[in-house]
Every structure is written in C-alpha cells, then in structure tokens.
Amino acid sequence: MDVPATLLEMPRWWHDAAGRTWLTRLPALVAERLRTWGLTADGPPWHGSNALVLPVRRGGEPLALRMSPPGDDVAGEAEALRLWDGRGTVRLLDVDADQGATLLERLDGDHTLAREPVGRAVEVLATLMVRLAVPVPERVRSTAEVAGAEVASFRRRWEAAGRPTPSAQLGRALAAARELAATDPGSTAVDADLHSEQVLRGGREPWLVVDPVLLRGDREHDLARVLWTRLEELPEDRDVRDAFDMAVSVAGVPRDRATSWVVVRSMSYLLWGLEHGLTTDPVRCRRLLDLFAG
Template sequence: MRLPAGLLAYAGRGPAWAQWLDRLPALLRELQGEWQLAVDGEAAFGHTAVVLPVRTASRRPAALKVGFPHEESEQEHLALQHWHGRGAVELLRADPHRAALLLERLSTEDLGEQWDLEACEVVAGLYGRLHVPAPPRLRSLAAYVERWSAPLRDLPRGGPVPHRLVEQAVALARDLVADPATVGTLVHGDLHYANVLAGEREPWLAIDPKPVSGDPHYEPGPMLWNRWEDVVASAGVRDAVRRRFHTLVDAAGLDEDRARDWVVVRAVLSAHWMVEEAAGRDLDRDQRDWVTRCITVAKAVQD
C-alpha cells in the first residue's frame, strides 16, 4: 500500500501522527481482508483521514475511510447510523475502535464550483434533513462549548483577537450553554462546501460530520469562513459574508439572532485556537490570515 506523499508529510505534525502513518498500510490491508474489499483506485486524503476506493464482495463501489483517532471523529459512525443515508453518505460498516468506516462511494464533485448562494441553499436544505433528534449516546454541544470557552475568560487584553469580541463571545457562550435548546438535535458540526458531495441516489449528500447533540443554529459558521477566496474577490467582504449568512438563515428557517450569536462564539473560538497553536510564538502569515478571517466574519454578521 503506497500512501500519498502529501499524507505522509503529516508525520511532521508530531510523534502520534508518525506512529499512525507507520501503522496505516497494515491497518488498511487488515480491513480489506476482514471486510473482503478489493482496491478500486488511488487513495485520497483530507485533513485527518485517508479514503480508499474499494469494491465489496458483491462488487458494490464503496469507500474505505480510516481516520487519525481524535475526539471530533469518535462518534461519526453514530451520526451516520442515525441518518441512515437521509441527506448524508450511507454507512455500510464501521469499526470505531480502529476509526474505520466503509461508506457508499460518492462523486468527488463538491459544492466548490457551485454559485456561492446556490451552494448555501443546498446546505440549508440539508440542515432540514440532518437536524433530527439526537441519539442518546451523542456528546453534548453545551459540554463542549463550556470547556472550549473557559480559557477565553483569562485572555489578556492586547491579544490578536479584540478584547471586546472575546468578552462578547464569553457572555454569549455562557448564555447558550445554560439554554436547554442548545442540546437535543443531531448537528453535523462542520457542514461546508467541501463536505457535501454529489451522489447518484441524491444530488447532494453530507460527509465527514463532527456530530454533537446540539442546536441547529450552531451550523452556519463553516459556510461563512470557507471558500474565503470568493469572499475576498467580491465587491465587499462584509456584504459577501452577510449574503451567505442571510441565505442560510432564510432558506433553513433559522432564528437570525440565535444563529448570529453562534457565529460569533464559533469565530472567536476558532481564532483563539489558532493563537494557541502558535504556542506563544509570533503568528505566521497563514495563522494571522486565519485570525483576521474569523474576526472579519464575527464583525460582519453584526454590522
């Protein structure tokens, strides 16, 4: 099994990644043998997983996904089982202990080439199908946000993220965590242009959930800060962000104020995590750009 060079480069992320990559070819062979799969194309990879085109014993085209074990993906199989292919890729088999999923094979076409607002309408339509009562074992969004927002309270003034935004995010997070409506709905958690693929049985299907028992209004953030080059190329960055936001909210029937609050919380958290990643060093250009993007989104939905 030859892994893509780009995937092998992830060994630079640290010892845990290097060990996982060393083990990965053998793991893929094990799964192929146990699940009676035949390789049917070249491996592809994303930020945390490799996907191998395969055919099952019945010759059905499928995709074998094996991920780097991490908290956000541990319950992906639970969400996919719960959806049963309604609005999402169908799960054929799972081994959560090995972070392995056998999925229906979809096209490689995503929403990246669709007109921006049309893509927002597609995603808003998927919200309505994916947002069903959460299975009982799913982790709580409120618990995550309470943990994630705690470090924000101790941030000093003068950091890369404006203190006014930080204080606002802390207050909003506190109120949202205390609200019973913040849990109970199965939420994808990372639904954006690249996580929606074309399918044969349905035009568009969601993939790669980071599921939680949460609030539907938590969803829009990723659609605002992805495909950022299109936002920058538009006549006005603020207006482009707001058009996306209002298209999502209107098409999905979401409460505008609550969706806005979640965008602010998520954007500030995302900026903070990038600052944490720098570990006290000056931010490099890509890190600065990401923090600026998050701040821009948080401000744009409020202006």
C-alpha cells in the same frame, strides 16, 4: 498503495507524532483491512485534512474504505452515521473503531461541494442543516454544553494568546456564549463539522455529508464554519452578509441566535488556530468577528 503527498503535507501532522507514525504504517493497515473485509482496491485514494479514503469493491459493489488516524473518534462518527442512517449522510456498512476503519457507500470523491459556486454551496449546506435535524437522544452532547465550555475558557485562552482581538469582541463573544449556554437548545441532531469539503456528490441524494460530528441542539451552531471555509470567495462585507442571510433563511433559524453562534464559533476557532500555529484561519475568524461582533 502510496500515501498521497498532499495528505502527508497537511497541518494536522505538524504537532502529532502519533499521526506521523500512523502515516508510515498506513499502506500496511489498508492491505490488512482489504483482506479482513474481502475488498479489492478500485482506484487511487482520496483524502481530506486527516483521513484517507480508498475506493474499493466487494464483489461487484462499489464502496469506500475510510482510514482515520489515532485520536479520531471513529466510534462517535459511526454512532452519528447510524443515527442519520443515510438521511443527508453517507451510509455506514461496517466499522472497526479500534483500527480507525469504516466501510461506506461510494460517493463521488472528486466532486465535493467546494467545487460549486459559493452561493450554491451555502444554500446546499443550509438545506442539509434542516435535513439533518432529526430527533436525537438526550444523552448526546448539546450545543448549550459547547457554549458553556467556551464561557469557561475564552478569557483564559484570549489572554494566553496575547489578546488577539479587541476586548469588546471578547466581551461580545462571552455574552453570546452565556446566552446560548442558558437556553434549551432542543432535541434534534446537528452536524458540528459542516462545510463544503465535507459534502460530496451522491447518487441517492444530490449531496451527502461525510465525517459528521453529532451534537444535539441549534442547527445554526456551525454557520461560522460554512462562512469561513469560503471566505475568500466573499470579498466584500456585503457578500458575507448576503451569504449569512441566505443560510438563515433557507435553514429557518433565528437571525439573532445565528449571529451569536457566528461570534462564538469564530472566537473559538480563532483561539484554537493561534494555539496550533495556524495562520490563514485566524485571519478569516478575525474578519467574521469584525463583521458580527463589532
């Protein structure tokens, strides 16, 4: 198996020596996993920004082998998939967290939600927010804890990044994060990495989430990501606001709280992007901050 050139070129590896080493070992790691789990390759691999997914068969059953790089929380992902147990997510069949390997049901890796018109994609993602909102143990990290961590770090990171936004936007993000951190977020599950590229065409259900990140609390937590990953397809400000309104309506979440999360997550990802040398995503986040933080 050849590692796709498009995976090798992902920004993930720019500052990740361990990840680049893993890429050189990946064909051997895949071959070992095929032997261990009694699988045969069944086509060329797919990939996202970091993991590789190879269509495989076990007997006559079509499955998918996912290989994740060092540093990815494969055990946490497996816990999340077990909790949802196929409700809006891909089904997990086996896992070797030490090797970064998971065996999953086969979805259509060539048809992500990113291929659908942006309005349809936002509607599907908002519907999935509701579908994924199942009871979750209190030990799972809450969205309130996420907001609290942003309160503690925003100003320091903003200063270190050269004050990349107007100070009023930082103030708005801090106020929103404090409010979100101080409010009980409830006890239902939320995917903290929900966007079009992470949702594939399924068979049991029309669309299924892959690679979810489990949190407990506000289902609107990652609405900003829903928007910024499709922002170029929303050229006018009113287009962005219409997409936001649709998501709020379909997901059935409070508009003011959803606005606060868009502000907090946009500031957080803006700073993270600058810290990691990204260029496109910080521009997207600035646009959301201009719209929702004034």
